[in-house]
Amino acid sequence: MKDIELTVTGHRAFGGYGHLTLMTEEKLAFAPGQFAMLKPAGAIEPIWRRAMAIYRARATARATSIEFIYQVFGRGTQALRQLRPGDGARTLLPLGRGFDTDAVAVGGREALLIAGGVGSAALLALAEQLKREQVPTRLFLGGRSRTDLIGLDDFAALGVPVHVATNDGSQGVTGFVTLPFERFLQDRAEDAQAGKFVAYACGPHPMLAGVAALTAKARILTYVSVEERMACGFGVCVGCVVAVKGRDGDGDYRRSCVEGPVFRADELDWS
Numbered sequence: 561m562k563d564i565e566l567t568v569t570g571h572r573a574f575g576g577y578g579h580l581t582l583m584t585e586e587k588l589a590f591a592p593g594q595f596a597m598l599k600p601a602g603a604i605e606p607i608w609r610r611a612m613a614i615y616r617a618r619a620t621a622r623a624t625s626i627e628f629i630y631q632v633f634g635r636g637t638q639a640l641r642q643l644r645p646g647d648g649a650r651t652l653l654p655l656g657r658g659f660d661t662d663a664v665a666v667g668g669r670e671a672l673l674i675a676g677g678v679g680s681a682a683l684l685a686l687a688e689q690l691k692r693e694q695v696p697t698r699l700f701l702g703g704r705s706r707t708d709l710i711g712l713d714d715f716a717a718l719g720v721p722v723h724v725a726t727n728d729g730s731q732g733v734t735g736f737v738t739l740p741f742e743r744f745l746q747d748r749a750e751d752a753q754a755g756k757f758v759a760y761a762c763g764p765h766p767m768l769a770g771v772a773a774l775t776a777k778a779r780i781l782t783y784v785s786v787e788e789r790m791a792c793g794f795g796v797c798v799g800c801v802v803a804v805k806g807r808d809g810d811g812d813y814r815r816s817c818v819e820g821p822v823f824r825a826d827e828l829d830w831s
């Protein structure tokens with residue numbers, strides 16, 4: 561984990577979202593699903609940095625460029641929105657445990673990625689890695705409307721088939737992203753039974769719970785990236801805990817910034 565100031569090299573706003581590109585003259589390495597905590601350099605408010613998934617990173621021997629996609633909610637993301645090229649961003653990274661790809665990289669398995677809204681920001685780097693490892697990959701992408709289908713073009717450019725759902729029906733199937741996902745699992749029930757799939761999901765908690773219920777029924781190994789509210793981002797404030805199932809039936813808790821944000825879906829207590 562490093563605490564460094566990165567320089568803004570690009571910032572594009574679209575609707576209620578921002579696409580921020582930061583640069584450092586250091587070579588940094590990340591695992592898909594890891595995240596950063598960031599805020600404008602020198603800013604007193606907000607006190608705490610905000611957690612953002614590393615959307616895409618490119619490293620050369622001399623520099624690393626890191627992209628984030630954020631949705632504007634409150635003070636932290638409003639402050640990020642003010643950043644301009646040349647400004648500094650105080651950044652803690654890389655943080656957390658990313659996605660495990662060992663299980664999908666064997667035996668001709670296929671990766672099923674399920675994303676809701678800005679949750680897709682945590683999945684593009686995974687799709688890039690799976691492509692490098694020649695793992696067949698498809699994406700189920702949902703949003704409230706077509707303008708909330710974050711990263712659609714970048715996933716399509718990787719050659720990933722995309723099944724789209726929007727709540728208002730402006731693109732793809734009308735409804736939640738779990739709808740096309742459920743239909744796919746019904747169509748490919750035999751492959752699911754044969755253990756051909758591994759699922760990876762990121763999005764709002766109800767979506768993750770819906771995906772976890774579908775994949776538990778279909779007996780598909782599933783990893784979810786949770787987006788709990790975080791303060792420190794490195795394990796000391798215990799503000800980001802998630803409930804996990806205890807071995808003896810009693811519940812227990814894990815810090816999602818350190819033991820997560822990626823967990824096996826069957827380890828979490830969804831009740």
Ligand SMILES: Cc1cc2nc3c(=O)[nH]c(=O)nc-3n(C[C@H](O)[C@H](O)[C@H](O)COP(=O)(O)OP(=O)(O)OC[C@H]3O[C@@H](n4cnc5c(N)ncnc54)[C@H](O)[C@@H]3O)c2cc1C
Nearest residue numbers: 610611612613629630631633634635636637681787788821
């Ligand atoms: C590991 C991790 C990765 C994340 N990656 C991304 C990412 O790539 N892009 C991104 O946009 N966000 C991401 N988030 C969520 C992001 O950290 C929060 O949205 C952000 O901290 C909000 O800060 P704020 O100051 O703008 O809002 P606050 O002032 O903290 O909150 C304002 C209001 O918005 C509500 N709110 C805040 N966050 C959310 C949320 N996520 N969903 C629904 N309501 C919310 C609050 O309850 C409050 O009512 C990630 C979170 C985690 C833990």
Ligand code: FES
Nearest residue numbers: 793795797798817
């Ligand atoms: S955010 Fe502080 S312990 Fe996880």
